[in-house]
Amino acid sequence: MNKLGLYLRLATRNLFKNRQYYGPFFLTAAGCAAMCYIMRFLGYNDLVSTMRGSAYVQLMLGLGSFIMVFLVVWIMSYANGFVIRRRTKELALYGILGMEKRNVGAVLGLETLFLYLAGTALGVFGGALLSKLVLLLLLRLVRFEVTMGFSFSTAGAAETFAAFALLFLFLYLRNLRVVRKTSPIELLHTGSMGEREPKSRILLALFGLLTLAGGYAISFFTTNFLFVILLFFAAVALVIVGTHCLFGAGSVVVLKALRKNKALYYRPRNFTAISGLIYRMNQNARGLANICILATTVLVSVATTVCLYAGTGETIEKMYPNDLTLSVNFSDDGLTQENADAWEAPIRQAAADHGVTDGEMESFYLFAFGAQAAAGNVYTPALSAESQTADTPNLLFMTADDYSRLTGQTVTLAEGEILARGLYDSTDSLTIGDTTYHVVGEAEEFPAVNGGYSPCTVCIVVPGTNTLVNLREMLVQDSEYAPTVRRYLNLNTDKLDAAAIDECANALEAAANPAPSPDWLTSRSYVYSREGMRAELYNMNGSFVFLGIFLAIMFTMATVLIIYYKQLSEGYEDRDRFVILQQVGMSADEVRSTIRVQVLMVFFLPLVMAAVHLAAAFPILMRMVSAFGVTNTRLFLLCCLITLAGFALCYVAVYAMTSRKYYSIVKR
Template identity: 35%
Template sequence: MNNLFYTRLAIQNLKKNSAVTVPYLLTCIGSVMMYYIISSLTVNPGFARMRGGGSMAFILILGCVVMAVFSVMFLIYTNSFLVKRRKQEFGLFQVLGMGKKHLARIMAIETLLTAAVSLVSGILLGFLLYRVFALLLYRLMKLDISWDFSFVPEAAFACVKLFGVIFLVILFYNIWQVAKARPVEMLAGKQAGEREPKAPWLLAVLGVISLAAGYWIAVSTERTAMIIFAFFIAVLFVIAGTGLLFTAGSVTLLKLLKKNKGYYYQTRHFISVSGMIYRMKQNAAGLSVICLLSTAVLVMLSSTVSLYVGLDDVMRNRFKRDYVVTVYDYSDDTAAKTDGIVESALKDAGETAKGLVSYRYVSFAAVDTGDGYEVREENLADYNSLDYLFFMTLEDYNRISGQNVSLRDDQVMVLADGMRYDRDTFSIFGRRYDVAGLKGQTVEDGMDAMGSVGSLHIVLPNFSQLEEMEKKQAEAYGEAKSRPIYYVAFDAGDGKEGSARLYKDLEERLNGLGLTCRLESAAMERGSFFYLYGGLFFVGLFLGTLFVMATVLIIYYKQISEGYEDKKRFEIMQNVGLSAREIKSAIRSQMLTMFFLPLVTAAVHICFAFPMIARLLALLNLRNVGLFAVSTAGAVLLFAVFYGVIYGVTSKKYYEIVKR
């Protein structure tokens, strides 16, 4: 047998199994296309010339990494459906005298053909659609296109490397599956059912505990410093709980339904429940993957849409004033010089400061011991247990707030915004203060504007105590100490944007101070935020599309494989008198029970994750919970409609297979 024979046989096999090979091939082409596009955008030279373009490039690189990892897992996972579907075919070849080496050669040619078509078509489509996606990205970032869209060899080479390795792994996996199985086993592979599993109560209980733990972490975590770490822990618990509940919990539920005679012995329930029990391991794996992918789509869409649509809210939270000057020294001389620079720059620009705020402060992290705060350098390693403390003087507070509060030397006033503080005393560095007042509104500062939700603002009686606080934290933290700050913020011009001239003049004058300074302008930074959040929105849409594509393919394969497995069983039912109407009713009962379970579970996941995701968005300066709620509800509704369409298409295909 020559190579031409094997090639013809491989092509014939792919055509004969087009019901499963064509969707798989289209998915491979789509994955290559999307990877080429995002890789091309990543190496685009235009980002290097943008103010804040580094953030956009970094986001795209992260998107590349996520897409590469997902492509490896997803294509290998979906390939397993094809292998199981074709085991009977390979078993027949062996019975007819073809050896496993010959089968391996056929599979190698099939994989090579699939890889070649996927890479060539995917890269070509990626090149053709690259301009469309680049235009979308630039529109999201409010930019004009400033370069051509030629072919990107680096992106094509990256596709060849990544997907070449994926197809090589798939080939070895397929050959191993055939090599380890006997012809008789492969002949029965497509029809081999699972023994009826026992109700795994222990695993079901572990699943409930794991899911409950993830939900509890999501709704109970309030400490800002540990929110990111807690989020990933909650995700791990939810993933484990979802897998265990779909695997063990679903079997346990079906067993309980089977014991319910009134429910189980109805025709449509009898067929669907008995069928699902015997294939629960396969169903559970597919359903849990569908659920997790659906959850990922909902999280990405709701959060990235909220960030992009709520950019004005983000800017208001991040920049309390049009201009913010931060000087890392708060001596009287520095404060006077800084005030003079601001005044003269405004005068030269012909503008007047509005809402000017200036004060001195020091801020640092400390561990809440329950009886007070502890400040030690080794505590910095335990980031999740730290609170952020912000100290200012009573004189500055009264001037800013317009109040006339008085404090004794042993008293402080606590401004707790986003944190609970219900104590009568405040202790730090071995000194205990009486809390004379507790207010919910903090004074604006740079750290608060950047999303340090839950910080404590402490008003000290006088400047000497502020200096003492700064010296003690410097002694405690050594090189990791915080530096004292003189803070000036104001609006200028129309109250929304200041002129580039004023910004440049301020920047030049502040550089002449000889001190470390930071100048921020809402007008100058707005473009950077569009790059950042527009990039996040783009990557969210991009990865969301990939995950939706994966969800559709898994659902399709799941229903196709179940249809073929149920075909003979329903033929028997027809032979004993079951009508076509009863068959369709049974199919609807089974699919409604199991098909929408992942969607409902994903919606429940989102509901419990909502408080934690809202806090994560607050770290990115989006504190409009109402906007996030609307975005989440819209994402769930839109995805549910799409999910219903997929249900209609796949149920029709399933019914066609069963009726043949």
Template identity: 35%
Template sequence: MKNGLYRKLAWNNIRKNQSTFLPFGIVASCVVAVFYMIFSISAQSDAVYQGQQSMEMILKFGTIVVGIVAAVILLYTNRFVMKQRTKEFGLYNILGLEKKHIAKVIFWETAIVGLGSILIGLLAGMLFSKLLFLIFINMLGLKSKIPFRISYQVLAVSIGIFALIFAINMFFNDLRIARLKPVEMLRESAAGEKEPKAKWVIALLGVVMVAAGYYISVTTENPMKALNLFFVAVLLVILGTYCLFMAGSIAFLKLLKKNKKFYYHKTHFVNVSGMLFRMKQNAMGLASICILSTIVIVTLSTTISLFVGIDDERRVRYPKDVDIRVVADEKVKDEKMVQQLEQRGERAREAALRLAAKQKVKIKAEEVYTVYEASLFWKNNRFYMDQSYDLDTLVNVSVMTVRDYNAVTKTKYKATKGKYIVLTNKDTILYGDDLQIGEQTFACKQKGLIYLKRFADNYSQQLFILVPDTKDMLTLQHAFEGLAKPLMYSGMKRKVTFDLSGSKKAKTVYGSKIGDWMETEKVEGISLIEDYYTTLQTALNLYASVFFIGIFIGIIFLGATVLIIYYKQVSEGYEDRKNFRIMAKIGLSNQEINQMIRSQIRLVFLLPLLVAGMHICFAYPIIRKIMAMMNLTNEKLFVMATVGTCFVFAGVYLIVYKLTSRVYYRLVGTR
């Protein structure tokens, strides 16, 4: 046989199997286009904003993730396509075509679909890349005209990657054909007729893993610990979901079957029996749909929240426009050194005022105070050091004079010699009336919550100890340092913070110059200078990149979900057609059959969505803590983004249900 005949036969197969090849080709083209667009923008990130390494890193990481997901989608859906055509290849073999001939037909089918998908995808990618590039730089707040270019390197890499993916598909297809005998090919599409057994151990394991993942999410209080345990919880829930769908669903159906009053009803009998016979195959697809749906909702809701709430996040991180921290050359040991530290702070303040006059901005809402800070462990009103690094008992301590704290917070606490005021961001961690630091005990006059929200840490326990004067600050410092070397940091510093009034441009210029200005003015002891405006562009680059990648990853996972649903409907349609025709012959009316079909399809479609919704509800507590650690404390925004994403996804999901159910009905032939 000549190659021309193989090509012709392959082309005819593609035309006759449009319901199988067309969705695969469309999704493949979209995947190629998305990968090219992300890769193209990533390759030009240096032209967008020079030096922003975090943005470039996220874009490149996003490109890798999109590439991996694209490969998984194409390899996974190729299996569906081949399963529906195995019987067709078996007929070819019986009619005289050898396996090597069938392999050549598959080669040309894969080549035609692959080449077409890559070309269409690249053309669409090049067509929309510039539009997306402009959207991206506008998201970054850039107004400069940045040239857009088509990179031949990006084109070559994209072609190479997807050519390799289609070659892998071709290899697995040929391997599948080589391993099957003609009779097995004919029976392959009818595989799974044997009723599956209830695997109670796996079902119970699924319940335990999902429950463990939920427990971690709900009970983990410390945000830093939540970040460490998040991926453990995700892995447990994913594995548990697959176990529940594959074994738990069968076990549940077996229980329904044992309930004779429920089972021996003409509608229930057909639905339960039908689900049992195909559940092993369906369960994988349903579990995949559930997991993908959860990933789409979590990815989109978190990235939308981070990008939309960037101003809230920045203001939590930088409550004042400028924050200057001054330290001594050595550890502060007495009141004289405290006074010297305060004098350095005053020189820094005066230098900041001079720069403000020069840059035509005004300083307002000043806050100047001395604070001792340390990180150690705290339990039952006792401070201690622990090498085990228990995040649940980690506490950040700040010691201030009552005078400074009242001046900053506009409160009216009163000092009492020998008795301290203890404030915390979590009222559950205070016990008794005393503080114990090592072997020393200090009396507490009053306890309460930290007044200013910006003094309350979002990711750890925090204590403010208010003392009458600097002598008491030094006493507590010596007591803390007598324990051992504090875990993360310790030391006394003078803070000078203030807001600016003037144009945004002038404020940004001020923030960019204040560091060099302090060196020019020879202000000593500057340990840190932070400002809101110059860090805003960096944060915008970071979150815009995360949002941009999140949207595309969400779209790709959504596409994968749609494709799995479609092919699941097609495969079930072919399998159910014969069964429902037999039912029609034994006396069931079309109305009764359609009612059975609708109830079964609704169950199959709604189950992954309902389970995904349950996953989102239980995942919310741990995700909220992680978002708070990223300084996004606007819980209302996060809730709105999550609920909105769920509604939009559910709408898209229902549209897919309507469209794919029509394909199912057409294949079954009851309408």
């Protein structure tokens, strides 16, 4: 009992005495526990699981929980590693005074237990207080009805306590391994071991430049939508490797080059700053590279998700310009006006039952495929999805009968004659594959369709459905990639509100899918509702921005922790050195100036490099958000600039707070 009492007194005293180390560790543990509880609270919340579009929200919560596991383990392992390194002399002293390693392990175990219980309890309590606010934020983002009330997730709290019990057990075993494998004399002298001057690894620095250039090149030159996401992760890997190489080997090469400049180097402030950075750059480089990568992750995740959410309204108007659009595939031998009228008759009757007139509806055949354009209006069909890029135009074909009915113009075309709009050249011919058509006039822009093709690149009016069938047969002969001719029906009315539009959409879909289905219909009829897709997109993009904010908080937490511990480490390492510098003749003002230069060089370089990474990633990020329907480059640029400015302010604030600790340590 006396031994246990001694262990308890030692553990509590150690935690209090080392509060400048354990304080941030404790707060970080509480913050991570709060985030874990909130994620599990949302996962178990009935309102989240039953809302419209809950699949998107659940997917984002699942992805966030998966990422959170790695982040929490990494953050806590980093903090624990720093604390145990700073306590090496203290642990060595216990051994020299006669405590066995098992006794030291018992004290460490009690310290770990206290931190686990207090940190996790505070985290769950804080998470419970914030959970309703976070839920309201999520519901607001997905535009779901907000309900009042408070609830506590017992299962979420239990899972958080269990997960952090495993985490702290893992950290304790790591600390125990350090104590058991190192002798007290080695522990005592660990902090006194000098750092050798790192060699100039020019080849590694060049490798870093090449990998960074490779990542940037992928961003600038990747145009195929199908490869954008896949190559984005390859670019991320290259940039991470390049960043570590440049901060490590590249910084040493640059600093040694500065040292060779006699006029620059042999000044008191530059001499101490440059020489100090050279000797400690191996340790600095790792932390600085991590800060840079974390900062870049925050900038990218927030800028892209906020842009997606801010551009949702514009995306809806572009992708879903009609209140309702119905579409169905017709067989090649079923492309007749009689069949079209037979398919449309029950649809128009269902629409009339909801107060929609024929004048508020328009129908037409549309055939579309992508093709590469060349001089002379020669178009080569894209025979696979992989062969299409962002610059591949869509060729949209409509029959003369449908075009005449939609525009009110009387159009008569002979075989081989077409009307066209948006051609590559101004010549009066158009060649597709082996067939050449004579352009006899200019077509008007075709109506856009919901859930289908955006406003067309090239509009082509052909004599009749036979031409559409011939085009399809040409594509089938060359490749399995052959789209079908579709019948579209657009509905636009100002008589129905959102709820009535949903009811009308359900009625139209039932009318458009008779049982049994005629042979000339080769697919089910689908209805695209602008109001329905508005809810879907806000659910999806709201989930994205929620995940982006969540990840930004986690990465910012890690960045603040690294900066704080780095300032502490730098302060203790510099204190004795600056005392010596004052003893050999440097004034206090010169010492403070040297400190200021060194700290600014070290801690603002990651922010500058993160801004460069964001600028280099802008092209590929723009293509990624374009794939989700946001094509407003100025909006994305504005989101990037605002995110960068906001993060820079936070970064400066963290630097200002942590640098005070650094200066207080150095001045002792």
